[in-house]
Amino acid sequence: MNHDTATKKYVQNSALAIKDEILQSALNKIQSGLGKATALSYQNLDEGPPLRLKAHEIREKTINNLDVVLTRLAAKVRDNGGKVYFARTDKQAVDYCLKVAQQHHVKQVVKGKSMVTEEIGLNPAFEAKGIEVNETDLGEYIVQLAGEKPSHIIAPAAHKTRQQVGRLFEQKLGVPYTEDPPELTRIARKALREKFLTADMGISGCNLACAETGHMTVVSNEGNIRMSTTLPKVHVAIMGMERVVPNLEDHDILFRLLSRGAAAQKLGGYVSYIGGPGGPEFPDGPEEFHLVILDNGRSRILADPKFREILCCIRCSACLNACPVYGKIGGHAYDSTYCGPIGAVLTPLMEGMNQAKDLCLGESLCGACKQACSVNIDLPRMLLELRYRLAYGDDQWETKPVSVVEKTIHQAWALLAGHPALYRAVLTTFALGQKIFPTSKGMITKMPGPGAGWTKSRDIQPLSQTPFRKRFKKLNAQKADR
Amino acid sequence: MTHATLFIQCIVDGMYPEVGEAMVKLFQRLDITMDYPENQTCCGQPSFNSGYRKEAAKAAKHYIETFEDAETIVCPSGSCVSMVRHHYPELFENEPAWKNRAIDVGKRTFELTEYLIDVLKIENTDAYYDGTITYHDSCHLKRYLGVAAQPRALINQVKGATFVEMKDSDTCCGFGGAFSTKYPDISTAMVKEKVKNILDSGADAVVGCDMGCLMNIKGYLNRHNLNVRVMHIAQLLAGQKAGAV
Numbered sequence: 038m039n040h041d042t043a044t045k046k047y048v049q050n051s052a053l054a055i056k057d058e059i060l061q062s063a064l065n066k067i068q069s070g071l072g073k074a075t076a077l078s079y080q081n082l083d084e085g086p087p088l089r090l091k092a093h094e095i096r097e098k099t100i101n102n103l104d105v106v107l108t109r110l111a112a113k114v115r116d117n118g119g120k121v122y123f124a125r126t127d128k129q130a131v132d133y134c135l136k137v138a139q140q141h142h143v144k145q146v147v148k149g150k151s152m153v154t155e156e157i158g159l160n161p162a163f164e165a166k167g168i169e170v171n172e173t174d175l176g177e178y179i180v181q182l183a184g185e186k187p188s189h190i191i192a193p194a195a196h197k198t199r200q201q202v203g204r205l206f207e208q209k210l211g212v213p214y215t216e217d218p219p220e221l222t223r224i225a226r227k228a229l230r231e232k233f234l235t236a237d238m239g240i241s242g243c244n245l246a247c248a249e250t251g252h253m254t255v256v257s258n259e260g261n262i263r264m265s266t267t268l269p270k271v272h273v274a275i276m277g278m279e280r281v282v283p284n285l286e287d288h289d290i291l292f293r294l295l296s297r298g299a300a301a302q303k304l305g306g307y308v309s310y311i312g313g314p315g316g317p318e319f320p321d322g323p324e325e326f327h328l329v330i331l332d333n334g335r336s337r338i339l340a341d342p343k344f345r346e347i348l349c350c351i352r353c354s355a356c357l358n359a360c361p362v363y364g365k366i367g368g369h370a371y372d373s374t375y376c377g378p379i380g381a382v383l384t385p386l387m388e389g390m391n392q393a394k395d396l397c398l399g400e401s402l403c404g405a406c407k408q409a410c411s412v413n414i415d416l417p418r419m420l421l422e423l424r425y426r427l428a429y430g431d432d433q434w435e436t437k438p439v440s441v442v443e444k445t446i447h448q449a450w451a452l453l454a455g456h457p458a459l460y461r462a463v464l465t466t467f468a469l470g471q472k473i474f475p476t477s478k479g480m481i482t483k484m485p486g487p488g489a490g491w492t493k494s495r496d497i498q499p500l501s502q503t504p505f506r507k508r509f510k511k512l513n514a515q516k517a518d519r
Numbered sequence: 520m521t522h523a524t525l526f527i528q529c530i531v532d533g534m535y536p537e538v539g540e541a542m543v544k545l546f547q548r549l550d551i552t553m554d555y556p557e558n559q560t561c562c563g564q565p566s567f568n569s570g571y572r573k574e575a576a577k578a579a580k581h582y583i584e585t586f587e588d589a590e591t592i593v594c595p596s597g598s599c600v601s602m603v604r605h606h607y608p609e610l611f612e613n614e615p616a617w618k619n620r621a622i623d624v625g626k627r628t629f630e631l632t633e634y635l636i637d638v639l640k641i642e643n644t645d646a647y648y649d650g651t652i653t654y655h656d657s658c659h660l661k662r663y664l665g666v667a668a669q670p671r672a673l674i675n676q677v678k679g680a681t682f683v684e685m686k687d688s689d690t691c692c693g694f695g696g697a698f699s700t701k702y703p704d705i706s707t708a709m710v711k712e713k714v715k716n717i718l719d720s721g722a723d724a725v726v727g728c729d730m731g732c733l734m735n736i737k738g739y740l741n742r743h744n745l746n747v748r749v750m751h752i753a754q755l756l757a758g759q760k761a762g763a764v
Contacts, residue, residue, distance in 0.1 A: 052704045439570075
């Protein structure tokens with residue numbers, strides 16, 4: 038897909054989302070409920086709001102020493118009896134998972150809570166090999182049954198009503214229609230229980246991995262992750278290489294902020310601490326445990342000091358719940374694994390700045406994401422940095438200048454900004470020239486060129502024939518006369 | 520004697536000169552003397568936000584040269600002040616001399632309400648407005664400059680006026696500069712909600728501190744024949760009862 042197609046898609050998807058009343062109502066609920074409650078929950082932290090600044094420091098320190106911390110983590114996981122694989126690319130990660138599956142003659146996989154497997158396209162790869170993959174988180178299960186992608190990091194099926202879920206279950210699971218949430222949950226639970234008991238392999242994501250202990254922490258909504266990771270004989274956990282913390286102390290701070298950022302909870306609904314395979318002392322566990330640590334473009338981000346900060350993200354989704362753009366267009370419009378402000382920064386870095394340019398250009402820079410971020414990441418700063426790279430092109434990122442026309446306009450404006458006499462002359466000319474445009478109640482109703490987008494739904498104030506610069510002297514003199 | 524150098528953002532200069540006029544009237548009433556460097560143009564924010572930093576740097580150098588002799592610079596726009604204060608130093612990462620000049624002039628550049636409340640400690644502007652007012656928090660003013668209490672304090676001292684908070688007063692109105700023309704559907708959805716919140720508040724006027732947002736809100740109101748008065752805070756504060764001197 039070239040980037041003009043990508044732009045068309047983003048613009049079209051956004052327009053469709055804005056017209057979708059069900060989606061609008063869901064987004065409204067997320068933002069006015071979760072978003073507001075999260076902001077309040079930061080205020081009520083025992084240590085106070087500065088804890089987010091401390092968390093940012095912790096994250097930065099870890100990211101800056103990532104090689105050391107990851108080496109420690111890998112050593113500890115191996116000590117605990119697990120196997121560790123460092124995957125440089127998405128393909129390597131998928132191939133490794135497939136290899137493990139084939140070694141164990143796996144026919145069925147239960148899977149849960151993992152954006153990273155979305156990122157590497159694990160499900161289609163498994164299905165292509167004839168291996169059945171079942172999502173087990175209720176939201177992810179619904180989305181999978183519907184043949185869709187998650188639309189929100191922590192609430193993947195946020196865009197669906199219970200009526201839609203009822204009809205989906207009726208159609209796909211052959212059960213009588215119901216829209217009663219507890220009943221729907223029971224239906225899913227029954228269907229999933231069968232999968233848990235017959236699966237040969239469990240795959241999970243990883244919210245945080247702790248180098249000190251070698252354990253993974255995974256938060257889930259319904260506790261299904263515990264079954265995915267303990268019932269099948271093989272468990273593979275996959276993590277982006279930045280999801281590591283050096284020690285338990287840091288783990289606890291980030292973990293508390295994760296639940297607050299995600300859903301204004303002090304603690305996640307279900308929390309699983311996964312520490313490797315079971316054994317005589319710990320019978321609750323798989324026979325084999327693998328940890329896949331994925332790079333997939335992250336070390337390239339790490340190498341660029343202007344973007345390194347994005348690796349501090351703990352995927353809590355607080356920025357989605359606060360972003361007014363996400364709040365209007367929802368997750369699917371972004372057409373990427375990561376949506377909202379985090380996606381707007383991360384996707385161009387992972388998939389190409391030109392390819393995903395609309396994600397960073399299509400934000401209003403209001404700063405709500407930074408204010409909401411559980412670890413205080415300066416997302417607007419990086420949105421601006423991406424725009425800078427797009428404006429002039431960037432060889433390191435194989436980025437081409439986004440628009441010659443736009444650059445020329447800004448060059449012309451800069452020329453005017455530096456030459457006041459010319460600036461005044463051009464504005465005076467524009468003020469005269471604008472008389473050709475149609476007006477209503479003193480405002481212009483239709484503009485050509487770059488202004489056309491504005492006047493699609495709004496009028497615009499015309500330039501004054503006597504701008505302030507022509508009025509000041511007289512105004513200022515009046516006082517002296519008085 | 521208090522003296523201020525006016526930095527009138529391009530939108531106010533060209534499209535809303537009455538906002539600048541109101542500021543002059545208000546300052547005269549508060550015995551603040553003024554000068555207005557005629558060579559001022561644009562702070563460069565439109566280019567900066569679109570990624571064109573070399574072009575923004577040209578505008579920034581011009582701003583610095585124009586204003587660096589001024590003691591106190593006051594601007595009726597939070598986003599322009601944020602540009603000067605926060606982004607100018609970034610623009611000159613590799614030009615230390617310019618960076619220092621930028622930091623220096625940034626310290627002396629204030630947004631209007633910030634200047635009145637934090638610098639001058641003005642408690643009463645002797646303004647009058649007959650009606651109900653709601654207030655829109657501009658993103659750059661509130662989040663980047665931390666100015667939210669100041670405009671409210673100023674609105675609350677206006678005689679005759681009743682102040683009501685709208686729902687989500689600090690949610691972006693959807694302006695965002697080039698964003699509003701490049702992604703008009705998204706921008707419109709945002710301003711539509713902002714206008715709904717303004718109407719729901721029951722106020723007959725919406726006040727803000729940045730003509731970027733107000734231009735967006737006013738443009739939508741006008742197109743949809745909705746009757747709410749849109750006022751820059753300078754206009755509100757300059758207002759007096761008919762016949763008052």
